[in-house]
Amino acid sequence: MSYSLLSDANQRLEKALRYVSLSDDVTERLRYPKASLSVSIPVRMDDGSLRVFQGYRVRYDDSRGPTKGGVRFHPHVTLDEVQSLAFWMTFKCAVLNLPFGGAKGGITLNPKELSKFELERLSRGYVDAIADFIGPDIDIPAPDVYTNPMIMGWMMDQYSIIQRKIIPAVVTGKPISMGGSLGRETATAMGAFFVIQTAMTHFSQSPAQTTVAIQGFGNAGAVLAELMFRAGYQVVAVSDSQGGVYAKQGLDIPSIRRLKDSSRGIRAVYCEGSVCSTVEHASITNEELLELDVDILIPAALENQITAENADKIRARYVFEVANGPTNSAADAILEAKGIHVFPDILVNAGGVTVSYYEWVQNRSGFYWSLDEVNRRLEQSMTAETEKIWAIAQELSVSLRTAAYVHALNRLGDAIQAKGTQDYYVS
Ligand code: GLU
Numbered sequence: 001m002s003y004s005l006l007s008d009a010n011q012r013l014e015k016a017l018r019y020v021s022l023s024d025d026v027t028e029r030l031r032y033p034k035a036s037l038s039v040s041i042p043v044r045m046d047d048g049s050l051r052v053f054q055g056y057r058v059r060y061d062d063s064r065g066p067t068k069g070g071v072r073f074h075p076h077v078t079l080d081e082v083q084s085l086a087f088w089m090t091f092k093c094a095v096l097n098l099p100f101g102g103a104k105g106g107i108t109l110n111p112k113e114l115s116k117f118e119l120e121r122l123s124r125g126y127v128d129a130i131a132d133f134i135g136p137d138i139d140i141p142a143p144d145v146y147t148n149p150m151i152m153g154w155m156m157d158q159y160s161i162i163q164r165k166i167i168p169a170v171v172t173g174k175p176i177s178m179g180g181s182l183g184r185e186t187a188t189a190m191g192a193f194f195v196i197q198t199a200m201t202h203f204s205q206s207p208a209q210t211t212v213a214i215q216g217f218g219n220a221g222a223v224l225a226e227l228m229f230r231a232g233y234q235v236v237a238v239s240d241s242q243g244g245v246y247a248k249q250g251l252d253i254p255s256i257r258r259l260k261d262s263s264r265g266i267r268a269v270y271c272e273g274s275v276c277s278t279v280e281h282a283s284i285t286n287e288e289l290l291e292l293d294v295d296i297l298i299p300a301a302l303e304n305q306i307t308a309e310n311a312d313k314i315r316a317r318y319v320f321e322v323a324n325g326p327t328n329s330a331a332d333a334i335l336e337a338k339g340i341h342v343f344p345d346i347l348v349n350a351g352g353v354t355v356s357y358y359e360w361v362q363n364r365s366g367f368y369w370s371l372d373e374v375n376r377r378l379e380q381s382m383t384a385e386t387e388k389i390w391a392i393a394q395e396l397s398v399s400l401r402t403a404a405y406v407h408a409l410n411r412l413g414d415a416i417q418a419k420g421t422q423d424y425y426v427s
């Protein structure tokens with residue numbers, strides 16, 4: 001049988017189920033996505049030709065509220081991937097106690113090959129195709145890999161055109177001028193930073209003594225690298241899809257960000273820019289970065305980076321999963337046996353959807369918050385849920401991942417059981 005991301009994701013659920021006492025109804029419900037939509041999106045290209053793109057939207061579970069999750073544009077998008085991402089969103093929203101279920105969307109393409117006009121027609125075409133499947137009280141898309149506020153703005157606008165009224169709460173991660181929330185763009189990184197700060201207090205580890213390697217230099221990875229650099233951590237390695245750089249004494253992250261913005265990639269900018277002459281650096285591949293001897297490893301790119309093939313070579317003491325699904329279930333067991341603490345994606349990267357929730361609340365109330373208000377609430381939530389998961393892990397002697405699933409399952413279970421279970425009907 002071919003490898004399925006969704007069945008791999010489901011193994012985390014099976015493991016956590018051993019530690020909760022919930023009705024079998026809950027388990028049965030959570031094993032399958034509620035609804036999966038596949039659509040063809042015809043797009044008129046700039047040269048006049050017509051291309052048809054394949055798109056998906058999956059609503060995994062809505063027991064706790066309307067479903068929520070991003071839309072990714074990537075050449076590797078498949079229905080299986082979108083279903084597992086929707087599964088993770090279900091647990092992520094429950095971990096943060098957001099009144100949402102989980103969903104995800106995607107279009108299979110390389111967005112770098114499309115012009116802005118083509119991207120706009122594609123984004124609007126996607127909304128035309130899924131308009132009956134989404135809505136502020138049904139399912140709310142947001143940004144994910146290779147999608148951004150401009151694309152969210154087009155999607156919200158298209159939905160409003162279809163409905164013949166302005167409906168900002170149908171999509172989050174919009175430009176501020178179209179009803180976006182302050183702090184949404186940096187929320188994933190900020191949320192991860194709050195988790196890391198909370199976790200490090202339990203290990204009595206100060207930033208200055210802590211070395212960090214980050215795989216992925218997109219919206220989440222680059223902002224987090226800078227937050228950690230400014231807090232005094234030694235960020236010794238960063239990479240993007242082209243490769244990365246390593247400097248034992250630490251990298252100058254703000255310079256790398258500045259140079260990357262105006263150039264082609266981390267390796268090129270770092271070695272052609274002024275910092276190159278002042279810091280002894282080495283080029284490394286993405287695979288080498290994962291295996292560095294550092295305190296903290298942060299996979300912030302795509303899923304399935306740490307697998308049975310390389311888990312044994314991971315030397316970090318702590319892994320914080322900023323990407324969705326960077327570690328598969330076979331690797332979980334190996335990392336656990338090595339005593340590596342893995343802080344799971346459904347907690348670590350939940351800052352993005354948490355501020356999406358704040359955006360949805362602001363859109364619905366028509367009252368907008370200051371950046372301080374957003375960040376204060378985010379810090380409070382991320383810190384509190386990290387502490388709860390830490391306490392569950394201690395109490396049950398389980399990994400932090402299993403603890404996070406137990407925590408989410410208890411909340412999901414309450415919602416599913418509240419509608420009635422077998423015991424209620426047959427007793
Ligand atoms: N794509 C982000 C995630 O995976 C954010 C989802 C959202 O804001 O709804 O968590």
